[in-house]
Amino acid sequence: MPETIYMVDTGPNEDGHIQKYSPTWAVSRSATTGTTVSDSGSSSIYAIRTEIQSMGRGGATCFISRAFFQFNVEGIRTRPNSAKLMIYGAGNGDGRVNCVKALDSMPYLSTSDFDNIDGWVNTSDGLGTGNNASNVTYYASELGAWSTSGYNEFLLNDTALNDLGYSGTFAVCLLDRYDLRDLSIGAGNSNINGVWYSENTGTSKDPKIEYEPGTPSVFFGANF
Secondary structure, eight states: OOEEEEOOOBTTBOEEEEEEEESSHHHHHTOSSOSEEEOSOSEEEEEEEEEEEEOGGGOEEEEEEEEEEEEEOTTOOSOOSEEEEEEEEEEEEOOOEEEEEBOTTOOSOOGGGTTOBTTOOOOOOSBSTTOOTTTSOBSSOOBSOOOSSSEEEEEOOHHHHHHHHSOSEEEEEEEEHHHHHTBOOOTTOEEEEEEEOTTSSSSTTOOEEEEEOOOOOOOOOOOO
16 A cells, blocks of 8 residues: 655755746856745745746846755655655646656755755756756656646656665755756746645645555575
8 A cells, every 4th residue: 555755844844945046048047056945935936937027128037946955754665666756746747747856955945955965966047058858866757737736746767766765865956947957938827836835724735745655675594
């Protein structure tokens, strides 16, 4: 039977999003530190975001947001046979969401964790020079569509299953395709996906991992 681990935002394990905004794509995308961090709200319609808003006199503001989740998975004693990361959508649902490995140094989410993604390289020109598609560690395939009225399910791959079974924490970053591939979305355009977090009352919309437990290894001692 499947078992479930809910995201619980206590101690060093947190969920939330970090946003960087500046006048240009290159500055926002290559940042090592975000402008704001949100780790206490029940939801955000801007959790996973690339958007360039045109301002007066030819100016612009570029927003990039990345969502982070750090699950306590100490209860998983061996590699699961299969698992799904399930995130309930909120407000905006443009899709193109990628699920990648975040660094374990992420606890106590802060603005300095904006680029705490395994393999991430901070280079950007908005034309693909900073494409990290071949640098990051994927935990699942990209979701082209994003539901705002139910759970979005990432079928976790072998790398994720190994990390679930052999570590006490499971750190994930969700970001969109334009951010991942360093492709400026262009002035007046946006790709935004909302998320419900663990602070929401009850567990009906909490981030969670559903998994099929693996079979523990059996050790046969040698006879002497």
